Amino acid sequence: MERQTIFEGRVLLAPLTAFLIALLGFPLVVDLVYSVSRVGFENIRAPEITGLGNYAKALADPEFWGAAWFSLRFGLIVASIQVVVGLILAIFLAPLFAARPWLIALLMLPMMVAPALVGLMYRLILHEFVGAVPYYLLEWYGDFPAFLGRQWVFTTLVVIETLQWTPFALLILHSAYAAISPDVREAASLDGATGLRLFLNVDLPLMLPAIGITAFIRFIDSFRVFDNLYTLVGSGAGGSTTSMSIYIYQAFFKVGDIGLAVAASMLLLAASFVVLWIINHFTARKVAT
């Protein structure tokens, strides 16, 4: 029976494993080989292994560091705003959702729209002649900034990303808030805690894991941002909006430097592993204590 179980378990796992080997394992090997090779579309099947030159080239490229800095800054800022706004909305609107759960559906809608399409929509909305946002700013304030110009483009992108994904933070944090037992709050309020103190001493500590998870997911998603950036501004004025994903895409498709693109990919993967290792280490320790 025992041996039978092991065998059956492997059979059940086999299709998925084979799929992952084909679409992740094999590409990873190709990535590794190409990253230490001189390779172009002409010798794609017979790359010439040359050593770590591609990595050196990526690490010496100011645009690579510019892209890394853009992604990091963008991810951190956007995730922070989303968690704070999401938390405030989740708690303030909780009584409405408790009475009418379907209301939250209207706030979840932005997540259903493809980020690529959101980028396209803003091309229209921010357009100086036909866009609604410049129209109303002109009406109310007599002026509007060049949203996609060098000076404002980062802010514009932060706002766009925040508007689309704050609903995610709202959803996760609302369900964490709703899961807190009324008894806990009642007991605390009997002890005299009210309003902000009740929140800081009771709700916030209980919601901390959910807040951490939300911040992490939002950071990762915004760090690898591609779709809305690509459809709205591309790499922006002078590469001012080149994220890591855009950098790799351009190295491959625009410049045709496969080795550089792949080496940058590997560096990005290594960075993800470091972040994941820290997170796993951190959460494992927290569970243990």
Added chain:
Amino acid sequence: MRRPAIQALRWLVFGLAVLILNFPVIATLVTSLKSEAEISSNASLVIENPTLDNYAAIFGMADRFDILHFLMNSLVASTLGSALAIALAFPAAYAMARFGTGRRWLLPLAVNLRAVPLIIFAIPIYLMYQQVGLLDTRLGLSLIFCLINVPLVLVLFTSAIAELPIEIEEAARVDGAGTFRLILHVVLPMSLNVVAASSVLAFIYSWNEFLFGLMLTTSRATPISVGASFFFAASGGGVRWGVAAAVMILATLPPLLLGLVMYRQIGRSMTAGAVKG
């Protein structure tokens, strides 16, 4: 007096949040219902003469940009990709939940995969697809959609199966059911809720995917997320904003309607996916 005032403030904040968060879609919808002449003279959110001309005009350019073709590509590849993800993940999830097979490596791999930017694998996949003839095919696209959704679906299935009462399975085993029949006739029917919820979410994620659609297709299998931008350049000269807006609305409608109808299941899946990962 204080209570109703706060309640009114809540409704106000809620209303504003709905308007602001959904502003891109609202503004695009408004533009799509204006005539070309009105779009250039009136950029406000008030429509003076509503018209469906832009929607009709989309189909007039079907010889160059066939929106039905793009929508069909997205529909077929998203459905196939989601179904494949479920077919691959369900038996694996059962093995992990009940036998512990692969629990130590496959589950962490799947969870961590969601945190890795997939563009890392995009270039070798492109080169691989080129070799085996999967570039610009719906099948090639659906394999990618499957890959994108497998981690989430696997996490959701594993935790759902682990929560099922094991007594029913034990009873079925006593009656002589083998593992494969057990999965198909006992476990799967008991998990239909989570299967349905996961497939909706996987479908929406597939429909909205852009990067791989951009890289791996050129014309035959172009999904709507990529094809929508073609209409911005459709008329050679300036952009026909009304047509572009109408295209974006049509491209957004399927996931938007699914989201409205199935918000409860989607919300539950998203939350479970986040918390259990």
